[in-house]
Amino acid sequence: MNTALQHLPPQQLRPLLASYALAASARRRRMVAGLTVFLACVLVAGWWVGVDLAMFIDKIGAFGSYFSRLFRLDSGALAWTDPADWFWGWRKWLALLGETLLIAYTGTLLGAMGGFALCFLAASNLTPATPRWLARRFLEFCRTVPEIVFALIFVLAFGLGPMAGVLALMIHTFGALGKLYTEIVENIDMKPADGISSTGGTRLATIAYAVVPQTLSGMVTCTLLRLEINFRGASIMGFVGAGGIGQELISAVRKFYYTDVSALLIMIIFTVFILDIITSRILRRLNTTG
Amino acid sequence: MNKLFAKDQIAETTRRHRGAMVIGRSRRRQQAMFAIGALVLLSFGLVQAEVSPTRILAGLGRLGEFIVLMIPPDAGSSTRTYVEALGETLSIALLGTMLAALAALPLAILASRNILxxxxxxxxxxxxxxSIRGVDTLIWALIWIGVVGLGPFAGVLAIATSDLGAFGKLFSETLETADQRPVEGIRSTGGTALQELRYGILPQVLPLIAGQILYYFESNTRSATIIGIVGAGGIGLHLSEQIRTLxxxxxxxxxVLVLVTVAVIDFISSKLRAAISGARPV
Incomplete structure (x- = not known):
């Protein structure tokens, strides 16, 4: 190919360049306007919160020293040189970690059951508008109020302990999974459902034989991912007295038992890793065989 | 079905495709075992949490009393305090999200296979x-309170830290989905690595990243409402105080204030997200 690049004559090029400049400047103007609004919001927010950059620079060094204290035992030795002293309370902590896992599991499963029961009522392809609206607003309420707020209230109603945590996670999971399940149900192929209702099948039969088989694997995926999120949620339930490892963590922080804090955090992170590995393995197996 | 096929025909088919049928049956047994195991663990959990019918009934009764007492919502003389605290919550969410995004972008570039x-x-x-994501925002808030003291600043840093983990993962995954052809084009004309990034990859991913940031801002307004519970600023402090004093x-x-605000933020942010992804086609 020996065709040289063609240059347009200037009189032809000028209008093209002008219209390009116009389009580019319009885009740039919009960008600048957006950035200005954004920066204004940031400045207002900074003023409202009382951000003090001098203090920030002053305190950022404190973060380093806080971290070094997290890993220094009372004897002055670095924590990993003496794991027995670092994880001195591992028996109690493991039991609490188990309780946390159990809270997460129980709350997730109960919430998933509720979400499963309600998602068909909230799906636009199965339910008329009025009951659907009610179901959706209810789910929305359950997932918008943070679980720790439910936990605060439930601790007063049901007493201190893991039961309040389980119920709080259940309500929140119910709202969150209910919505995800609804979306899955709305995306199914309606032909099997039409087939069953055309032969005179009841609504229940339609859902059981046409809808559920199509949605089950998607629902299991969402639920497993939710289990991970809920473990994190369960780890803070103890902050308000609703069971699990959070109680131990918050008291260690408040009493400045630095190495206990780091030991507990490491246990939590490690559990999250293991959960992550297990759920992704289950998901992979489900996706290959199902 | 039985009308269409004779009995021996069905028996014949079953025999011929025994492999498939038996697998189906063992699969069903496996599923049943799995379900039973799940339910056993569930009931163990319920026992451990000391859930009992009497406790549930008593608790529901008290919950009912609380709800009756909640109506109508009334701030007394503290409306101004609450609205100001809500402003603080929104500010914390905005600043935290922004800080996290600024810090996460360079880190995500380091974590992307196609760039480094x-x-x-x-x-x-x-x-x-x-690891950062494994720790809940509220725990980060506790840690930052230990460093910078009580107040909204700890909240900003807590949101920023926990989002750093999420953004780092999301951004690097987004960067990895970028089309490599523009990059190759720039490289072929002698562009530097920095130019490849700036003109080859960033224009593709920035709209997506902006959408993700907005989405997290939405969810952070929710988290920012609760970090006050441990003393990291915002409306959560008032909420937990009023719950504890009944x-x-x-x-x-x-x-109600929080729910309305979250709904408004969701609305605005979903409009913005639609505008970003519509105005700048990827």
């Missing part, structure tokens, strides 16, 4: 992001 093909750096960054009308006022 160094295995060790990538794995370390990814694990680091995962001022139920104020509690319901704050909850």
């Amino acid at each position: 093909p160094i295995w060790l750096v990538r794995v370390l960054m990814r694990r680091g992001f995962d 001022e139920w009308q104020k509690v319901s006022f704050i909850i």
